[in-house]
Amino acid sequence: MSGKVLEINDLHMVYSGGVHAVRGISFNVNEGESVAIIGSSGSGKSTVLRCINRLIEPTGGEIYLKGEQVNTPHTDINNLRSRIGMVFQSFELFAHLKVLDNVTLGLRQVRKMSKREAEEQALAVLERVDMLDRIDAYPGNLSGGQKQRVAIARALAMKPEVLLFDEPTSALDPELIGSVLKTIRGLADEGMTMVVVTHEISFARDVADRVIYMDQGVVAETGPSSIIDNPETERLKKFLSSINEEN
Amino acid sequence: MHEAESGLPKAAEGQGVARVVAITAVILLVAGSTPGQASGFTSGWEVVESGTSEDLLTAANFGGQVWAFGTGGVILNSIDNGISWENTDSPTTSDIRYSDSDFGSLIISGDSGLVLLKSGVDAEWTDISLPGDSQVNGISLTGGQSAIAVGNNGTIWELEEGEWTEISLSIESDLLGVSFIDENLGIVVGSDGTILFSDDGGENWEYREAPEGASDSNIVSVEFYSSTRIYAITDDGSILISMSNVVTGTDVGYVWTLVEFERHYPPGTNEYILGPENLDVELTSVEVVSTSKLLMTGAGGYLSMSINGGTIVSQQINPLGNETSFNGIVMVTGFTGIAIGDGGSILWTDNAGADDQVGFVVPEYGNFGVFVDETKEMFLSGFIATLKIVAFGIVLGFFLGVTLAMCKTSPTSLRYIVERYEPRNVRIVGIPILGAGIFQIYSAIPGTTDLGLQGIEYIFLPVGAPESFLRILLGIALTFVGLLFLSNDGEFAKIRIKSISLNPWRVRPLNTIATVYTDFFRNTPLIVQFLFIHFGVRLGALIQGPGLDIFSFENLEGNHNFLTDIFARYDYSESNYGTLVGGVLYDSAFISAICALGFNSGAYQCETIRGAIQAIPSAQMEAGRSIGLTYLQTMRRVIMPQAIRICIPPMGNEMVNLVLNSSLAMIIGYAELTRQGKLIVASTFQYAYAWGMVLISYFVVTWTLALFLRWMEEKTRIPGLGMTGGN
Known part of the structure; x- marks a missing residue:
């Protein structure tokens, strides 16, 4: 594990309504590392993730991508975003484009590739997520799991330096979660740097190199994935037990 | 499943086409099967006895009598305006x-x-x-x-x-x-x-x-x-x-x-020769009765009258046949007069020689077949004129609508503009902006006070001193921005006055401009917009002049194509070489009509498109941005393609409205369908027939448009995008 890909220092986010969602969070993500952020809803997990590629403008703190500061007005944010892949909870595929075009759009428009080049690269990524057989389908005709895999392919096609997953499985039926998790696990095994916000505790335990537990906008506990089995703080214990009750 | 989905729209599309074909066929049948009209004419000239067989060569009004002169020194005179004649000593x-x-x-x-x-x-x-x-x-x-x-x-x-x-x-x-x-x-x-x-x-x-x-x-x-x-x-x-x-x-x-001759009617007919180069006769004399009414004689018994300075000439029936040539006409009044000719011929008239129709004086417009036959040309020209402004109006309106909707949904706020700069630099830039703003207001004051308006009258300032008004608006905007920039401390805080809190930094300039535009055009009557744009601003003429300089005959000669023909079409045939015969720039009322329709429709379409843009989940924008697309790229590639699909049904409303609103173009004298209908009513008095045909014509246009939009809707439908109620 070499070099920090992401560095987050004292991140604050106050929404315009006055909600202080993130209150000074700092963590690093190293090359090839997969970090899982867990926590109850409203704890600020997704806000942190969205701050990283500035879909939300953080109100304080610094974010660096490979040493380059993300949150200054002077950064070329479009270029930076193209280096940070993002997968959304509800997929957000472009409904009017076929699967293949969803994946090639960024390559054509941002990377300025030729149609042939873009399609080659897209097909390679779609093969990785096992969606080669549906490249001509519209998103509306795909199942949730398929959609999410296409969304992963769309992010992956840009060859990002880090992939952000915003609760990638929480909008899926339980039987469809498996295929998506398998895909993400495969990416982790290949050494993709990832930050995963998730409710899948078992997934966090199995895949993540490191787990960050957030509560009320701060990091309540952090450590290797083993902390899920042996939580140190009361808050994490309580959180884990409440989840186990649900299951 | 997939195949079934793509099959269904095709069936619906087939039905639509069949309907269009059926309607077209009915219209063609109606147009083709109307009977022709039979009518006859008698000459408006009456042969009177002259008492001589000498050729009469010239005539004059003199001393309340009419005089005629001819070969062999013959001198005739009439004391009853040319009905009876007496040979006088010569x-x-x-x-x-x-x-x-x-x-x-x-x-x-x-x-x-x-x-x-x-x-x-x-x-x-x-x-x-x-x-x-x-x-x-x-x-x-x-x-x-x-x-x-x-x-x-x-x-x-x-x-x-x-x-x-x-x-x-x-x-x-x-x-x-x-x-x-x-x-x-x-x-x-x-x-x-x-x-x-x-x-x-x-x-x-x-x-x-x-x-x-x-x-x-x-x-x-x-x-x-x-x-x-x-x-x-x-x-x-x-x-x-x-x-x-x-x-x-x-x-x-x-x-x-x-x-320039527009029409030349041969004797005894309603069918004319369009735009002849000349009257194809050796003219011999002209008698001017009033500023624009003239009677002419020519070789071969030619007698004719024009009541509009010669552009439309009606040849008159010569009751003596074409062997008798006439040499002169003298009118005692505007309608009573004589024509004199060879062999002592004298013709007398009390209706300026105009042919009298016999049988039925007016075509039997009560007979619908006759009515259609007589008026179909006018209807057709109005129909085409309507289609023309509608087509251009839709294009202009859609373009404006998309632009305005983009402006209205643009997130570019004043804060967004300045936040990447140091507060100190923003404050420095604020000084000249504030200065410019105050200067604009100051320099506009003389122009407004000179008008001598009082109190409420100032609401009409934009009319009285448009330049000053625009300067004041600009000045207020610049002063506001300047003051805001000067107060910038990097905080972008709200201003709180008691319980009201506002954040001036959230003002979005593009949105403001677009809002002013749409508010103005949606809150004023279209008919007044037509009048103001055409007669007030004279926009049509303002565009026509410079436009024709660019699309002049000199520039286009030899390299005109279908694109330049849209703007200006010239006659390249030998007879009228180089005359402007068509194109948008041909008629200033046409240009004004397009502008008024397009501007108005653009304001409404803007709101429709804005609604559709706002219906797209904001996460789509986030998804687009997250792969590195810029805001505009995401709008163009992701948001708009979906928004346009959503707004096809309400856009159908707008398009149909535009077609129906085009009838208001009659107020500025554009010869579209409703105006033609009005002219037809004026000459036939068949209210039910004329307005009924106008109604059906509009229905044909709007219904075709609606079918087309329905087809578009099917064609562009994306599986899984929105509730369609269908497949």
Whole structure:
């Protein structure tokens, strides 16, 4: 594990309504590392993730991508975003484009590739997520799991330096979660740097190199994935037990 | 499943096409199966007995009587406006060819230099003949005892106090006609397009240039009708006209133009020859009855009338057949008068010779077949005109609508603009902006106070001083921005006044501009917008002028194509080479109509499209941005393609509204369908038929449009995007 890909220092986010969602969070993500952020809803997990590629403008703190500061007005944010892949909870595929075009759009428009080049690269990524057989389908005709895999392919096609997953499985039926998790696990095994916000505790335990537990906008506990089995703080214990009750 | 989905829309599409074909077929059948109309005409001229068989060559009104003169020195006179005639004693046996009456005198001239003058109805003829070898081609009185006569080889004789003097002009052309309106102003015409003008009673003559196309013609007759109008005719069937021009301050007689014929009606028919180059007859005389009403005679029994200065000429039925040639017309009133011709022929009329229709005077418009047959051309031209403004209006409206909707949804706020800069720099930039704002307001004040408005009257300031008003608006905006920039401390805080809190940094300039635009166009009546844009701003004319400079005939000649034809189409056929015949720039009312329709529709379409944009989940924008697309790229590639699909149904409403609103273009004189309908009603009085046909025509247009949009909807439908109620 070499070099920090992401560095987050004292991140604050106050929404315009006055909600202080993130209150000074700092963590690093190293090359090839997969970090899982867990926590109850409203704890600020997704806000942190969205701050990283500035879909939300953080109100304080610094974010660096490979040493380059993300949150200054002077950064070329479009270029930076193209280096940070993002997968959304509800997929957000472009409904009017076929699967293949969803994946090639960024390559054509941002990377300025030729149609042939873009399609080659897209097909390679779609093969990785096992969606080669549906490249001509519209998103509306795909199942949730398929959609999410296409969304992963769309992010992956840009060859990002880090992939952000915003609760990638929480909008899926339980039987469809498996295929998506398998895909993400495969990416982790290949050494993709990832930050995963998730409710899948078992997934966090199995895949993540490191787990960050957030509560009320701060990091309540952090450590290797083993902390899920042996939580140190009361808050994490309580959180884990409440989840186990649900299951 | 997938195949079934793509199959269904095709079936629906097939149905739509079949419907269109069926409707078209019905329309064609209706148009094709209407019976023709049978009608007949009788001549408006009545043959009266002259009591002579000599050829009558000239006639005049004199002393409340009508006089006719002819070969062998025959002199006829009528005291009842030309109905009965009496042969009077003649002091000559020479042929009398020309006559003129004015200033209480009557003068006639004829062969062998014959000139006779009568200084009152009861006075005897005075012989004031020219030398026997003189050939007089025309004569005109310039006073009770003075006259001008013209002859071959540029000869002009001037009569003063019983003495003739010859004025030598060293012209080789034969002079063929002369006409004076008073003692001073006179005009002489002749062969090879000769036009001479005198303003001193005929002492001195100046050349006037004949219009292009008449410079080789023989101008055979002229009538100096009034201080605003002179008409002349040529023996190759053209009419020349000279008018005074109030705008340029040009007096009559200076500028001559050839009358452009729009229609020439052969005798006894309603079917005309469109835009003939000339009347295809050797014209012999012209009688001007009023400023724009003239009667003409020509070889081969030609008699005709025009009531609009010659552009539409109706040839009249000659009751004596085409063997009898007529040599002159004299009108006692605007409608009563005589035509005189060979073999002692005299025709009398009390309706200016206009043909009387027999059978039914007016086509039987109550018969729907006849009605359709008579009016279908007008309907068709209105229909096409409507389609034209609708097509251009939709394009302009859609373009404006998309642009405005993008502006309205643009997130670019003042904060967004400045937050990447140091607060200190923003404050420095604020100073000149504030200064410029205050200057704009200050400099606009004189323009507003000069108007002398009081109180509530200031609401009309934008009309009275548009420039000052715009300066004040701009000044207020700049002052606001300047003050805001000056207060920038990097915090972008809200301003709180008691319970109200506002954040001026969230003002979005593009949104503000677009909102002002849409609010204005949606809160004023379209018909007033039409009137203001066409007559107030004169936008059509403002665009037409510079537009035609760009799309001028010189620029397009040789490299015109279908694109330039949209703007300006010229006639490249031999007859009217280089005349503008079509295109958007052809008609300023057309341009104004497109603009008014497009501007108005753009405001409404903007709201429709904005609604659709706002219906797209904001996460789609986030998804687009997250792969590195810029805001505009995401709008173009992700948001708009989905938004446009969503707004096709409400856009259908807008398009249909635009078609229906196009009927208001009649108010600015654009000849679209409703205006044509109104004109048809005015001439046929068939209210139900005309307005019913107009209704159906609009229905055909809007329904076709609706079918097209329905087809578009099917065609562009994306599985899984929105609830469609169908597949």
